Amino acid sequence: MMHIAVVDDEERIRLGLAKLIEQTGEAFQVVGCFSSGQELLNQLGQLPIDLIVTDIKMPQMDGLQLIEKVQQRKPKIKFAIVSGFNDFSFARQAIRQGVEDYLLKPVDQKELADLLHRVMKNLELERYRKAVAIDEHIRLLLRNDVSQLPEHMIQGATRDLGQTSLFRQHFAVLVVRTEPEISVDQMENYLGHWSREHRLMSWEPKQTVILASIGEHDHSDTVKELGLTLMRKFPASLLVRIGLSGIHQGAMKLRDAYLQAEECVQFGWYENGSRAAMDHASMRKDGDDGYNPVKLLDKDMRPALQVLDIPRAEAVVEDWLEELHRNRPSWRTLSEGSSRLFQLIAEEMSERQAEAVDLSEKQIKLAPSLFADWRSYRSALQQAVGEQLQELKNVRQENRAIETVKSFIQQHYTEEMELQRLADIVYLTPSYLSKLFKTETGETITDYVISVRIDKAKEVLTRNPSMKTYEVGEQVGYPDPAYFNKVFKKVTGFTPKEYRDRVRL
Structure with missing residues (x-):
């Protein structure tokens, strides 16, 4: 709705303009018809006015004077003037004062309608820009500490x-x-x-x-x-x-x-x-006041992980979640605590030479703001922690498998070491055992067998100086003397005889 005031000293023209305006459409409402500029000024503060349509030539106060006085008090009101052909110089001056447009007498309804729609469009654009600016100001002050703003x-x-x-x-x-x-x-x-x-x-x-x-x-x-x-x-x-x-x-x-x-x-x-x-006035204030959810984790969770007591670790997490619910920490504090929980598990995995956990990914997926409520967040957190503890449990089992294989090799190093035989001992496939052994120890099974045999050979060469080198090779699993010499030199940099001679010195 656009509110319009009409000012003209001639009643016939004044009332005719008002009628034409209202015939233009329901969006245009005449809020007052005034016979003089002073009459309008007397009621200016009491009426909602978007546009004033005024005659230029009027006694006591002409249209230009009226425009000037209104602009001093209500600078956002728009103006249109009505003038006779002989008053065109006045019209040009009015336009320089910011008047939207002028209409020649007698007023043509189509020209009036065009002017009214154009003014309404400009008003809507101004209101939109103002609303956007207000929203931007509000967002600026909502999001930022004012002490940090220019x-x-x-x-x-x-x-x-x-x-x-x-x-x-x-x-x-x-x-x-x-x-x-x-x-x-x-x-x-x-x-x-x-x-x-x-x-x-x-x-x-x-x-x-x-x-x-x-x-x-x-x-x-x-x-x-x-x-x-x-x-x-x-x-x-x-x-x-x-x-x-x-x-x-x-x-x-x-x-x-x-x-x-x-x-x-x-x-x-x-x-x-x-x-x-x-x-805020009645909210319980002890929810997050000085509460630190990391303390319980460092106190109880770390020892459980260090001894790989998974049931105990799961119980610690359960108690920790109950404590969180009672204290209701802020999302930021909650996120810090959850991140610390995954960090403790990741550190334990790293200690056991397991693949590190991508903490950043966990933090993004478990941001409290992404969840509808505490229950859904707690469920997702428990599932994620359970998966990590299961991985840690698997790491423990895999570590035991590698230790079993290494122990078998140390006891049976003189025998043929077929990969299938070793895999059967720990109930793994040969390919998985081979990959796991390399990941956990940094060397292949073949390299480990060679290192064990050569270490044993060095012990025999040192302890039994009279034993032939080919006999030493046979004793540690290398019946071919030439191959034994080749492997020994590749590992130590010396032939078996050179090694024995250097040890005697």
Whole structure:
């Protein structure tokens, strides 16, 4: 709707213009017809006016003087002038003063309609740009600590926001988190019962921020009542968490209000059931005050992992999760604790020469904000931890398999070492055993057999100086003297005889 005032000292022309304007469409409403500029000025502060259509030549105060006086008091009002052909020089001057356009008498309805639609389009564009600018200022102050922002940005934002009625009085911030996520338009539908001024904006995934005005007739529990009333409007199929800030005044308090509401959302995230509303004034304050979820892990989890007591480690995790639920730490603190849990498991795997866990991937997948509530997060965390503990358990079993193979080789190094025979001992396939042995020890099974035989050969050469070198080779599993000499020199850099001679010196 565009509100229009008509000013002309001739009643016939004044009323005729008003009739033509209203015939243009329902979007154009004449809010007053005035016989003089002074008559309009007397009521200027009492009427909603977007456009003034005025004659130029009028007694006492002409159209140009009227435009100047209105612009001093209401600079955003638009103007169009009506002039006779002989007044064209006045029309040009008016256009230089920022008038939208002029109409020649007698006024043509099509020309009038074109002018009105053009002015409405410009008004809509200005309103849109203003709304976008207001949203940008609000987002800037919601997301950032004002002490860290450049002064010119703070001044610009607070100046523009201070001109809105929402920030001239008290306000509160509501953060609404839904699962599944709903659009701002859907949220607006649920606020259809609100008569108070408010502003909505889409925020983090699954979250909407609502700024609500708090008037002089409201009371200390108004914000809580708003949240509870809104929560009842949502369908039963939605999982809803609402965080309610305290009551604040002034755009500079936006960040404080948002952080209060966000804290309440995260606190309510731990609640059982499909919906919860938490207000900052009555929220239990011992949830995250000085609580450090890493302490229990370092105290109890590390010892259980070091001795590979998996059942004990699982019990520690269960107790830790119960403690988390009781204390309700912030998402940031919760994420730090979960990251530490995976880090402890990763460190233990690394100690046992297992493949390292990709902690960054775990942190991304287990970000609390991605989950509808504590129960779904806890379930996903337990599953992920269980998988890691099972991998650690498998590492233990694989380590035992490698130790068994190494022990067998040390006891039977004189015999033929067929890979299939070794694999059968530990119930693994030959290819998997070969890969596992290389991963765990850094050398192949063949290389390990050679190193064991050569170490034994060095012992015999040192202990029995009279024994022939070919006899030594036969004793450690190399019946071919030439091959024994070749392998021994490749490993030690000396022939068996050279090695014995050097040891005697």
